[in-house]
Amino acid sequence: MTAARRKITAEARRARLGPRHLLTPATRAGTPEEVARRLVALHATDPATVFLSVAARTADASAAELERALYEDHSLVRMLCMRRTMFVLPTEFAPVADAAAARAVAVRERAGLAKVIGEQLGHDAAWFAATQEAVLAALAARGEATAAQLADDVPDLKAQIVQAAGKPYEARPRITSRFLGVLAAEGRIRRGRPLGSWASSQFRWTVAEPHPELAADEARAELAARYLDAFGPATTEDVKWWTGWTLTDTRKALAGTEAVDVDLDEGPGHALPHQLEEPPTPEPWVALLPALDPTPMGWRHRDWYLDTGHKAELFDKTGNIGPSVWWNGRIAGGWAQRPDGEVVTHVFADVGADARRAIEAEAGRLTEYFGDVRVRPSFRTPLERRLSA
Structure with missing residues (x-):
């Protein structure tokens, strides 16, 4: 007779969430590196997300500390990897993410751009290789450079391609960004310090x-x-979605771990042996997490921490989550930064006086962290739009 699988309830999962993701007051991290290691990787499609995700999980939040890790010590690296998404992850873990996910992404990125360049500009693989070497030589000579500077050094990067031909939103961008993106995906170049503030998306x-x-x-x-x-x-399905792998590769990878089969509210699941123990009751905690934060983006199945009735307010049309307010393992509402810099919040239901005070205190901490920096998520959601107006 087959032994019954352990049932792990949604309540138990929520109890683990705060301490594991460094969101309770007692578990906040001391360094950005510790945050990245605990969460595997930090979403970086929006540059500000990385800073705000780290700020939510560190006792003495400092943008300068994350800039040190990214641009001085290089203990964290920004790279395109899982499901063709930009992440920041510990440098020592980058080779694993490269082999597990980024390498396949890079192959597709190069093939896609080569096809466009061949069809629209008439350039072949030899041109691609020569241009690549010219870019690397120019970058080595400069030490660091913006995309515009590299295009001045290698004029072929200024060539334009047509996107969405014949559509109302037809565009004719230069190939500069896509070409540099391919070299970055292949690990040949990397993004350095941005132009402007820590929230800027223009990198050297x-x-x-x-x-x-x-x-x-x-x-x-x-x-x-x-x-x-x-x-x-x-x-x-959670693992497959988060990694961007095929179902076959996902199952094979899981078989190579020490995971055991368990039952979750949404069906069969996988847990590591230490996750079978009943978690202690955590201290109450609140968090204001940014758009695309790794916690809400960590699972395909989200019903155990999100009331589905609030999904339309918190997500955009393509499934990207906006800024969220968390209370004891569940999403309780959302937040936004107004043009004057104030962080404002909205909760969907009465969470009690203690929670309201904790949310107000965290909003104040975040307002102080922003200082003079103003951030608007790239993927805007209905609630964020209303709150920031």
């Missing part, structure tokens, strides 16, 4: 050291284990 570029070659199967198993340690228990 520098030459990068190539990642060591790792076996893809072993790297995927390690990434799956890291994911489960941070986000488990989780379903197969």
Whole structure:
């Protein structure tokens, strides 16, 4: 007779969430590196997200500390990897993410751009290779450079392509950004310090050291284990969605971990052995998490921490979550930064006086962190738009 699988309730998952993701007052981290290691990787599609995700999880939040890790010590690295999404992750873990996810993304990015360049500009693989070497030489000579400076050094980067031809939103961008994006995806160059504030999306570029070659199967198993340690228990669909792998690769990677099968409210799942223990009751906690924060974006199945009736307010049309307010393991509302810099919040239901005071205090802490910096998420949601007006 097959032994019954352990049932892990949504309540138990919520009890683990705050301490594991460094969101309770007692578990906040001391460094940005600690935050990235605990969460595997930090979403970086919006540059501000990384800073705000770290700020929510550190006792003495400082943009300068994250800038140190990214641009001086290089202990954190920004790279395109899981599901073709930009992340910031610990530099020592970058080779695993590269072999497990980024390498395949880079192949597709290069092939896609080469096809467009061939069809629209008539350039072949030899042109692509020569232009690549010219860019790397120019960047090595400068030390660091903006995309515009590199286009001045390598004029072929100024060539234009047509996007969405014949549509009302037809565009004719230069190939500069896409070409540099391919080199970055391949680990040949990396984004350096941005122009302007920490929230800027215009980066300088520098030459990068190539990642060591790792076996893809072993790297995927390690990434799956890291994911489960941070986000488990989780379903197969959660792992597949978060990584961007095929179902076959997902199942193979999970089989290479120490995960055991469990039952979750949404169906069969996987947990590491230490996650089978009943979690202690955590201290009450509140968090104001930014758009695309790794916690709300960690699972495909979200009913255990989000009332589905509020999804339309918090997500845009393509499934990107906006700024969210959390109370004891559940999303309780949202927040936004107004043009004057004030952080304002909205909760969907009465959470009690203690929660309201904690939310107000966290909004004040975040307002202080922003200082003179103003941020508007790239993916805007209905609630964020109303609150920021």
